[in-house]
Amino acid sequence: MTQKTAAIIGGGVIGGGWAARFLLNGWDVRVFDPDPEAERKLSEVLENARLALPGLGRVALPPEGRLTWHATIPEAVDGAEWIQESVPERLALKRKVYQAVQAHCDAGAVIGSSTSGFRPSQLQGCATRPEQIVVTHPFNPVYLLPLVELVASPQNPADMVARAAETLRGLGMHPLQPRDEIDAHIADRLLEAVWREALWLVRDGVATTEEIDDAIRLGFGLRWAQMGLFETYRIAGGEAGMKHFIAQFGPALKWPWTRLMDVPEMTEELAEMIAAQSDAQSGHMCLRALEQQRDVNLSGMIRMLADQGWGAGAVQNAHDAARAADAGLVRRLEDVADLSRPILTVNRAVPPDWLDFNGHMTEARYLEAFGHATDRMMELIGCDRGYVAAGHSFFTAESHLCHVSEARLGTPITVTSRVLMAGPRKMHLWHEMKSDERLLATGEHMLIHVALDTRQACEVPPAMQGALSRIAAAQADLPAPGRGGRAVGHAPQPG
Structure with a gap:
C-alpha cells in the first residue's frame, strides 16, 4: 500500500x-x-x-x-x-x-x-x-x-x-456538504446565534457564564449531541410529530423570546464581565487539564453513542467496520486464516473511562473486553443479531477471570479466543488478553444456548453446532490452559 x-x-x-x-x-x-x-x-x-x-x-x-x-x-x-x-x-x-x-x-x-x-x-x-x-x-x-x-x-x-x-x-x-456557499457555512451560523443571545443574557445580568453553560451541557446540549435540533423537536411533538410541534410552538416565533437580531456591542466592560465570570467558573484548572477532561468526556460519550449506533457513535462504528480487517478482526468463520490457533477477537486500546482509582483498568472493563470477545465468537458461528432477533441466543452461565498484570491508559490490548468444549447445549470458551506478549488476564466462560421465548436451555442448531465443533476440533491439540478450571485462589484439585 x-x-x-x-x-x-x-x-x-x-x-x-x-x-x-x-x-x-x-x-x-x-x-x-x-x-x-x-x-x-x-x-x-x-x-x-x-x-x-x-x-x-x-x-x-x-x-x-x-x-x-x-x-x-x-x-x-x-x-x-x-x-x-x-x-x-x-x-x-x-x-x-x-x-x-x-x-x-x-x-x-x-x-x-x-x-x-x-x-x-x-x-x-x-x-x-x-x-x-x-x-x-x-x-x-x-x-x-x-x-x-x-x-x-x-x-x-x-x-x-x-x-x-x-x-x-x-x-x-x-x-x-452544504448545498450552496454561505458565509460561516452551517454550524458556525448556528453557534453564532446562540453566542449572541448568550452575550445579552450575561450583559443584562440574567445569567452568568457558568449558568449558561449549565443550561447547554446539562440539558439541550446532550439532546443535540445525539439527535440534533429537528429530530429533538419532532419527539417534542409527541405521537402527532413535527406538525403538532410547529402548530403548538410556531406562534412563539413572533414572541420576544430572543434578541437575536439585536447584537450587543462588545464593549470593554462586557468583555471584562465575561472574562471575570469565566475565570470564576474554570480558572482553577489549567488549559491542559481542561482539555484532558474534555477528551475523557467526549470519548466516553461517543463510545456510548456507538453502543446504540446513534449520532457520532454511528460514524465511529462505520470507521471501526472499515478498519476491522486491517486490524486482523474477521466476522466470518471462513475468513479465519488458521482455526488451529486462538482466534483474534479484540484489538483496541484502553480508553480513559476504563480506569479505576488505582490508575489501571477496572475489573469490570476486563469482563467487558472479554464480553466483546465472546460476542465475536458467537458472531463467527452464526449467532449474530439476526439470529438473536429470530428468538435464540447464548447466555453466560459462569465466568472466571484471572487478573495477571496491569493495563493502564492507552495500553494496546488484544484478546485471542478458544473453544474448549462444544456440547449440544453449551459452549465453553477461553480468552487470553495480552499487550504485545505480556499476559494481562484470562477469562473462562460457560455459555448455554437458550430459546428467548421460554428463557430455557435448548439444543444448538446443527449448522451452528457444526461450526462450534469445527473450531473445537481444530484447536484440540493446543496445550490445556494452565488456569482453566481453577477455583478462586486455588489450583485444580485431583479427582
Whole structure:
C-alpha cells in the first residue's frame, strides 16, 4: 500500500488537531509553521490525541505515520496528496499561502481550508488552480469530533469533491456538504446565534457564564449531541410529530423570546464581565487539564453513542467496520486464516473511562473486553443479531477471570479466543488478553444456548453446532490452559 502524505500549513490548535487526525490514522504528516513555539504546542496536542483517539473505537488504528517539520511551504507540500491550511482568518494571508502552495504542490492534491467563515469562492479568488481549493472546516478537538464542513464552489469538479469526501471518511470523519456557499457555512451560523443571545443574557445580568453553560451541557446540549435540533423537536411533538410541534410552538416565533437580531456591542466592560465570570467558573484548572477532561468526556460519550449506533457513535462504528480487517478482526468463520490457533477477537486500546482509582483498568472493563470477545465468537458461528432477533441466543452461565498484570491508559490490548468444549447445549470458551506478549488476564466462560421465548436451555442448531465443533476440533491439540478450571485462589484439585 502506498504511504499517504498530508501537509499541514499552520500548526496551531486546529492545524495541530488535523495533524493528529492524519497521523494517528496512518498518514505521514509534513508541517510548516513559522511560530518558534509551534513544535511544542503541536506536541502537546498530539500527546492528548494519542491518549484519547486510539481508545475511541473498538478497532485498533493503523501504525502511526511519520511527523516531520519543514522550514518552508515548498518543502512541506512536496509529495502531499492532501494539504490542510489552518492559518489565521485573514483572506489576504490565506490567498498568499495558496499562491505559495500551488507553485510547488501536485496539481491533483486537495487543498482544504479550515476557515470558519470564508466561502470557497473567496479563497479561490487569486488562485492559479481555483478548482483545487475547498473549505474543510472542522471542530475542535479535530482528532475526536467527526464533523467537518466540506464546502465547494462551482469551480470544484464533482469528482474532486467526492474524492475529498472519501478521504475525510477514511479519517473517521463525517463530511457535511452544504448545498450552496454561505458565509460561516452551517454550524458556525448556528453557534453564532446562540453566542449572541448568550452575550445579552450575561450583559443584562440574567445569567452568568457558568449558568449558561449549565443550561447547554446539562440539558439541550446532550439532546443535540445525539439527535440534533429537528429530530429533538419532532419527539417534542409527541405521537402527532413535527406538525403538532410547529402548530403548538410556531406562534412563539413572533414572541420576544430572543434578541437575536439585536447584537450587543462588545464593549470593554462586557468583555471584562465575561472574562471575570469565566475565570470564576474554570480558572482553577489549567488549559491542559481542561482539555484532558474534555477528551475523557467526549470519548466516553461517543463510545456510548456507538453502543446504540446513534449520532457520532454511528460514524465511529462505520470507521471501526472499515478498519476491522486491517486490524486482523474477521466476522466470518471462513475468513479465519488458521482455526488451529486462538482466534483474534479484540484489538483496541484502553480508553480513559476504563480506569479505576488505582490508575489501571477496572475489573469490570476486563469482563467487558472479554464480553466483546465472546460476542465475536458467537458472531463467527452464526449467532449474530439476526439470529438473536429470530428468538435464540447464548447466555453466560459462569465466568472466571484471572487478573495477571496491569493495563493502564492507552495500553494496546488484544484478546485471542478458544473453544474448549462444544456440547449440544453449551459452549465453553477461553480468552487470553495480552499487550504485545505480556499476559494481562484470562477469562473462562460457560455459555448455554437458550430459546428467548421460554428463557430455557435448548439444543444448538446443527449448522451452528457444526461450526462450534469445527473450531473445537481444530484447536484440540493446543496445550490445556494452565488456569482453566481453577477455583478462586486455588489450583485444580485431583479427582
